[in-house]
Amino acid sequence: DIRECVQDDWQELKDVSAGEVHPLLSFASIHGWTKPTPGFELAGEQDEVLACAELAWEDKRLAILLSADDKEKFETRGWNTYIAGDSCDLDEINALYQQEKP
Numbered sequence: 833d834i835r836e837c838v839q840d841d842w843q844e845l846k847d848v849s850a851g852e853v854h855p856l857l858s859f860a861s862i863h864g865w866t867k868p869t870p871g872f873e874l875a876g877e878q879d880e881v882l883a884c885a886e887l888a889w890e891d892k893r894l895a896i897l898l899s900a901d902d903k904e905k906f907e908t909r910g911w912n913t914y915i916a917g918d919s920c921d922l923d924e925i926n927a928l929y930q931q932e933k934p
Contacts, residue, residue: 841867842857842858842860842861842867845857845867845868845870845887848870848871849870849871849886849887850886850898850916852886852898852916852917853886853887853896853916855922856887856896856916856922856925857887859922859926860929863926865889865929866889866891868887868888868889868896869887869888869889869890870886870887871884871885871886872884872885872886872887872888872890872895874895874902874905874906874909874911882902882905883901883902883905883906884902885897885902885906885913886898886916889929892912892928892929892931893910893911893912894911894912894913894914894925894928894929895911895912895913895914896913896914896915896916896925897913897914897915897916898915898916899915900915903915912928
């Protein structure tokens with residue numbers, strides 16, 4: 833069943849990600865988003881790791897962080913960022929996800 837395969841894919845993401853992002857993953861799967869990259873590493877010009885995100889939608893330049901430590905590094909490179917947790921506004925994140933990026 834295709835529905836079970838899709839659910840398994842999203843469950844795998846939950847298995848490798850922090851609990852703080854699980855509500856967002858559930859929301860994303862229900863709303864037909866593409867799957868994010870877990871443990872995304874933002875690379876610099878020499879491929880050095882500049883910052884890490886718990887989840888990232890590279891095509892949308894949307895990063896979900898566990899703390900504010902790397903927020904500025906992502907944002908100065910044109911990414912929208914959110915800190916996972918209670919204050920994470922799913923509707924606001926959804927609006928950003930739906931925006932077309934150049």
